[in-house]
Each structure stands twice: as structure tokens, then as C-alpha cells.
Amino acid sequence: MPHFASELATFMTNRRVYLDHSATTPVDPRVANAMARAVVETFGNASSVHGFGQQARAAIDRARREVAALIGAKQNEIVFTSGGTEANNLAIRGLCETSAAHGRHVITSAIEHPSVSGVCTELEKRGWEITRLPVYENGIIRVDDVAQALRPDTVLITVMLANNEIGTIQPISQIGSLVREMRTAGQRHLWLHTDAVQAAGRLPLNVDELGCDLLTMSGHKLYAPKGIGALYVRRGVRLHVQNVGGHQERERRAGTENVPGIVAFGEAAKLAREELVQRSQHDRALRDRFEAQVRDRISDVVMNGDREQRLCHLSNISFRFIEGEGLLINLDLEGVAVSTGSACSSGTLEPSPVIRALGVDDELARGSIRFSFGKDNTNADVDYAVEVLARAVERLRMLSPLSV
């Protein structure tokens, strides 16, 4: 196991508080250990018939069981990919390309991650029709709108389980019920995909309760490293393969398996399942402590997204009169890492489409900051972050022509 302690010590000379767990999580040392062992010991090609290969095959199978268990799926319903983006591509393109004969209409939401919305836009250019459902001021779509948008030629509904910017939880199990009703009524080629990248490992998930046919997960959002993800594919759902050139993953994703990544993801999924309750209580306590202190110490803030139906580790707050990236850098200078929905950071002119979709004005959208907590954060981290935040907001407001 490589030892990074000395580098870490230099890195930690100034206080650093990582509050960006929705962007990515630190790798859990237990996961890193499992992965390091796999790198060194399990180097065989899982397609090889000899012992080395079979050792790798067994390691992949164990990991597949753990990832399946996290979402109540069967082992052979899990397809490992390079991450959430590839899984979303495989799910949406793969399903649409298989289903084109039955219809070319897709229903999605206005607040999807680019790896879903981008694929939908791509399909649109190829002649598909896409209905993008709005969210309301709480950041949640309405099941009635889904029902209204359904057409005889709708083949796919793709809606995220929880939003990456504001954390709002979408009514997937209700959409799942609707899909099953439609199927019973004769629309047999209608499928439901959900991007659960933000939710997996943070919410208890069961694919049967959700009623989804496809579900996307990513390793690095649950304390595994980057470069590994998975797509749940319900038995009987056919996808047009996107990566050709091998028989891996039951003909659904060609390419020699990333054994260390898969092992890491398996270990991380196992830990997430075992520690889910404890982690979510921990994150929620920190989040609530943070929001209470922010309300106490800072005026003119707007907390974005539904107060109840949201992930327990995330807080998205707009600070009036100031712009998000200036605030982000001021926080970063004092070691506090967060994200912003401001246009500047994304390199576009329009502020976050997600925050705009809530119906707020540009100023609030530009002043939005996402704080996302994780299992290794402490109360002291929260208190320090609020201290730094209150000072930075005050400093920037003194500078703002909007607040005079």
C-alpha cells in the first residue's frame, strides 16, 4: 500500500476543509487497500482460462455482488463501466437505438446532469423528440407532468434520482408505478432510466421499489476512486451495445475489465451499504448544524430546493448581492472547498440552468454555492467553514454596488 502521509502533511499545514463531496469523495483507506492489493495481486485478465484469470474473474464477481446488493439488484444485472457518464450514455443511447422501431420519443427533466441532457440533445439532432419536464420552485418534477407527456411512441423516461446541484429527490418510484401501469395497459416498449449517481450510497435504494429498468451509479461519489461506475440493467431489457470488440460484461460493454477499479467499487459499495444509516445521520447532522449557523450569522440568504425531499449531505445556498465564484475563491484561500452555480466557473454566460429552473432571478442563481458534506467531516469543520464564509460574504458585500 503506497504511503502518502508525508505529502499529506505538507498539504495540511494550513487548515483545509473539503465540502465538495457531490463533486467527488476522498477514497476511503479501506477501499484504497483493497484496490492496492488488486493492482498487485489480481493482475490476470478475467477472460483468461488459467488460474490468474480466474482469480480476477472471482474478484470481479465478488464486487458485482456487492454493487448489486447496494441497490437490491441481481448480480447479472450489473454492467461495469468507466463511470457515471459512460453508464448514462450506454443506458440512453443503448436503449433508444434498440427501441427505435417502437417509437422515437424520450421524456426527461430540465435539471439532468450533462451526461444525460447531452445525450438527449444528441438524439434530438438525429431525429428523436425529447420532452424536457420543468421543475417547480422546490426543484422537483411532477408525476402528473410525466403522465401528460407520455405518448404512444414514448420509449424512454430518463429522470435523475437526486439532483447534483440542489440535491432534490425526484419521484422515481411514482414514475416507476406509472410505467408499470402503462405496460399493463399495452405500451410494452416503455422503459425507465434513473441517474442515481448522487443518490447511490447516500439513500437506501431498491430497484424493485423504484420500478426502474436502468440505473446509473458512479464509484467516486461513494469513496471509491474515479474511473469506475456501473449501470444496472433489469433482466430482459435490451441495449444496443456502445462499446464493441469483446464479450465482456455479458456482451454489453467490450473491453478488458478494470479489475482494481471494480474491486474498489465493490468494497466501497459494501461499506456504503453497511454504514448507510450511520453516514446519513452524520451528514444530516452536519448539514443541519451548518444551515442553522448560516441562518444565524448571515443575512439575505436563500436556501435552494425542497426542504424535505432532498439528499441529507447537501446544502445549496444563494447569497444576495454577490457572485459565486468570487466567494468560492475567497473560501478556497482559507482552505474551504465548495462548488458554485455561477456562470464564470462553468465558462458559460448563463448561470446554473438548475438554479434558474427553480424560477429564481439571475442574481440569486449567480450567487449560489453548493456545500456537500461527507463521512470524514466534523463539527469543527462546519464551524470553521461558517466562520470563513461569514467573513467572506461580508467582505464581498462591502464591495458590492448591489448592496448599497
Place this chain on the structure above:
Amino acid sequence: MAYSSRFKDHLAHPRNAGELPDANAIADEKNPVCGDRLRLSLIIKDNRIEAVRYLAYGCPPTLVCGSILTELINGKTIEEAKNLTRADLLNAIGGLPSRKHHAAALAIETLHSALAKSDA
């Protein structure tokens, strides 16, 4: 994007922030595309900028351009200030990516606007 330490220093410690109650040249300009705003107030006496304050709203380059602009023009004659270009400002910052040049443009525009309105 990665900002320089000089840039970050101005962002964390803006120079000459605020307003001058007895300013005799004030301008408040807005970038119509992104909504960034810069407000300059100057006290001009005997053809020279005797005091300067600024307020800014917008992305970090806009906040920093305002701060650096005040340092560059403080104590300068009107002529000297008028001759200040976008390139001078960008040099003083240590460069900005081209998609952020609008911040320097807004600063120079606000300066020219203030000088034009000067009643001194």
C-alpha cells in the same frame, strides 16, 4: 481556472473599496451580456485624481480589475488616466484568459465614463 497569487491577493484584499461621499466624478457601468457591474468614484482636483474608490459585482476578474485599476490611477493626471489601456490593466494583473478580457474592458470603460463626467 487557476488564478495567480497576485490576483487572489486582490480578490481577498480589495484595494480602495467603497465610495467617496464628496466625489466629483462618478460612473457606474454594467456589462450588458453577463451583468457584471463596476462603480468608480473619484475626487479630481487640479487635473489630478486625488482619491479613488470602487465597488464591483461580478466574476473574480471584474472584482480584481476594479481593485488594480484604482491602484493604477490613484494620483495620476486626467491625461495619464485617459491614456490607460485595457492592455496596461491586463499587464498589471499578470494576464487573463481571453474570455475574461471583458472584465478589463468594463474597468477601462467605467474609467473613461467617470473622467468624461468629471466636473473638475
